Amino acid sequence: MLMATISIASAKGGCGKTTLAIVLGAVLAEQGYVTRLLDCDLNQHASAFGAKNSLERLDVRPSVDEHNVLAELRSAEKEAEITLIDLPGGSSTLALKALQRSNFVLVPCQASLPDVRDAMKTIAQVDDAQDLARSPIARSLIWSRVLPGFESRAAKHVRMSAEETGSPIFSSALMERAAFREMHITGTAPTSNSPISAAAHNARAIADELVLRLSQLAENVA
Template structure:
């Protein structure tokens, strides 16, 4: 149904974290999920294969010539395809952006994160021009620390750049780090609330299907 690509040219900004959260939480909702790991480091595929917590069909594919046909084939067979990309400039990233319904651009709270996130938003705008269709893109703040000067400063820079930002932020929470060791996307606690909020926002944007109501008779 949809392809969500997670991309930014800044390394360590939270791409794989965001991809894990969305892929895992979508499985928890009963959606049929596939993922493409387009990073040479294959962190997302390692995570999915090591724990096997979720029935995600994961492919490691860094060759740009194979990426779009693979994404399109997976999209036909799944409710959602999540594509994680590399932190360095790679042609595969441009192709992953070109075939996306939504590009999420993670940014932590630092000047270099914000600069690279804004550059990536411009790359999405260029890809929109090439493909002659509007590719939706939003910055998502990760490892976020509310009520700090750096948060105020980073958000001010993003506002000045007029780039759209997701309402949901993933705060700096241990649950998002534990996920890398236990394979489970947080369901409870504050981290769980952030996950629910993110999923709701994606649902409102129409990129993931609305959660089905379970009737209790």
């Protein structure tokens, strides 16, 4: 049985953390995983999605902060197979607590040099949490809000710069799709209401890659 806690973190706001969190939460629940999403972001957009969503295996917990995050994590670790943590931007006690309890950290990053610099700050936070936890914490960048079609010269330069840092990068990217914006209105993911769409294919590819990486981590521990 696959059991894991995944933080979705970035020092920068507006990079797609919450979109990634609800996409993964919905797809993993549809795939049969008992999934809990802890909404730690001040805007509480994941909680608004959760209030509209009807998936039995997806439980979105609102208003998680530095005071109750450990209690919420203990509960999730007992009751869920996959726990996703939608963290607020920046560095905080909340983030440090969540990162230390994570098996994997996903860092969404747009294809701009300032975003890559902020992503590296987040990776440094993961390193700090790893040092405090005295246990390895796997992590990976994931390109977010990527426009479909031709990759610009600037975007290619940014991508190559990120690869040179040596940080792992997901093969799948979170594309810029209207269907992902509409999830906040409908409370459903494109994998439910439009299962053969490009957005649904994108969502499943990200979730499948995450499950693969988590399975590889579990095998290495075993």
